Amino acid sequence: MIDLRSDTVTQPSAGMRNAMAEADLGDDVYGEDPTVNRLQATVAERLGHEAALFLPTGTQSNLVALLTHCQRGDEYIVGHDAHTYKYEGGGAAALGGIQPQTVTFGPSGELPLDAVAAVIKADDVHFAKTRVLSLENSQHGRVQPLHYLNEARAFCDEHQLVLHLDGARMANAAVALNTGLESVAKPFHSVSLCLSKGLGAPVGSVLVGDQAFIHEARRWRKVTGGGMRQAGVLAAAGLYAIDHNVDRLAEDHEKAQQLASALTDVDGVQVKPGWTQTNMVWLDFETDCGAQLASHCEQHGVKIGASTYGVRLVTHLDVSAQDVMTAADVIQDFFKTR
Numbered sequence: 001m002i003d004l005r006s007d008t009v010t011q012p013s014a015g016m017r018n019a020m021a022e023a024d025l026g027d028d029v030y031g032e033d034p035t036v037n038r039l040q041a042t043v044a045e046r047l048g049h050e051a052a053l054f055l056p057t058g059t060q061s062n063l064v065a066l067l068t069h070c071q072r073g074d075e076y077i078v079g080h081d082a083h084t085y086k087y088e089g090g091g092a093a094a095l096g097g098i099q100p101q102t103v104t105f106g107p108s109g110e111l112p113l114d115a116v117a118a119v120i121k122a123d124d125v126h127f128a129k130t131r132v133l134s135l136e137n138s139q140h141g142r143v144q145p146l147h148y149l150n151e152a153r154a155f156c157d158e159h160q161l162v163l164h165l166d167g168a169r170m171a172n173a174a175v176a177l178n179t180g181l182e183s184v185a186k187p188f189h190s191v192s193l194c195l196s197k198g199l200g201a202p203v204g205s206v207l208v209g210d211q212a213f214i215h216e217a218r219r220w221r222k223v224t225g226g227g228m229r230q231a232g233v234l235a236a237a238g239l240y241a242i243d244h245n246v247d248r249l250a251e252d253h254e255k256a257q258q259l260a261s262a263l264t265d266v267d268g269v270q271v272k273p274g275w276t277q278t279n280m281v282w283l284d285f286e287t288d289c290g291a292q293l294a295s296h297c298e299q300h301g302v303k304i305g306a307s308t309y310g311v312r313l314v315t316h317l318d319v320s321a322q323d324v325m326t327a328a329d330v331i332q333d334f335f336k337t338r
């Protein structure tokens with residue numbers, strides 16, 4: 001099966017499994033797992049922050065960041081369909097008493113800073129306290145440019161807000177910008193990076209920030225049930241991913257470009273123009289054919305996660321350039337025979 005539903009479907013490679021098998025281990029709740037400690041030090045350094053914390057998932061990493069930055073009755077500003085707001089079960093509200101204040105994403109996946117300014121609340125007993133601005137990069141595969149990130153930080157400093165990045169796929173953004181992880185992560189007070197997406201690890205995310213923030217985040221990780229013991233067996237996969245799988249993301253971006261070009265002139269479907277910036281291709285259908293397309297693809301060896309009027313196709317290290325062209329043919333055939 002050629003699986004284009006997500007870059008989370010990757011299997012750990014032989015080299016990665018080997019690194020996991022050979023990892024030195026200890027009890028990480030005691031801070032004694034050398035491999036976890038090495039992963040945390042490595043990611044902190046690569047992202048240009050003081051300290052880091054290894055967590056099981058990106059959802060928990062974003063949640064722990066919000067629990068650490070906010071008190072009950074505070075709020076965070078977030079995109080209207082940001083992962084942190086829409087796809088994490090309302091965790092910040094459910095578990096932290098932290099209210100989301102949404103802003104509609106702009107046309108490039110940014111949060112327009114004038115729209116953010118308009119929802120910051122005054123110091124008044126009627127209002128929640130606005131504490132955090134949370135951005136996403138990449139946002140639906142779209143890259144946020146460095147000048148915008150720096151503007152967002154200056155804006156937050158001016159308004160005394162904390163700037164958090166849901167950087168699940170920030171490595172894709174950095175590679176697309178042809179820059180290091182550090183320049184994408186540096187403008188933020190805290191950043192959550194997923195190891196289990198395009199970087200190819202089976203499990204894990206890393207949260208970075210300053211020493212005091214990570215010290216407090218470690219407490220919230222334990223409170224939310226994320227204190228793991230011999231977690232170095234997982235951290236080893238993360239270290240392998242950071243060492244071997246960052247630069248190669250360019251290949252996934254190339255495959256996405258090839259897929260987008262192959263589907264550009266197909267009747268009945270439109271490639272969302274300008275959205276193919278990293279490893280995602282977004283298609284819009286002229287009719288409500290998502291379910292039929294998905295079952296056609298499945299019959300021909302291609303897995304996609306279509307909704308009624310569109311689909312997101314994701315390239316990753318377990319699909320080859322040939323696989324991508326096969327998938328394009330299968331999708332083309334569906335629209336030709338309609």
Ligand SMILES: *Cc1c(COP(=O)(O)O)cnc(C)c1O
Binds near residue numbers: 083205
């Ligand atoms: C995947 C993802 C996360 C975290 O998801 P987990 O499955 O909990 O690791 C957070 N934000 C974005 C944008 C994501 O794509």
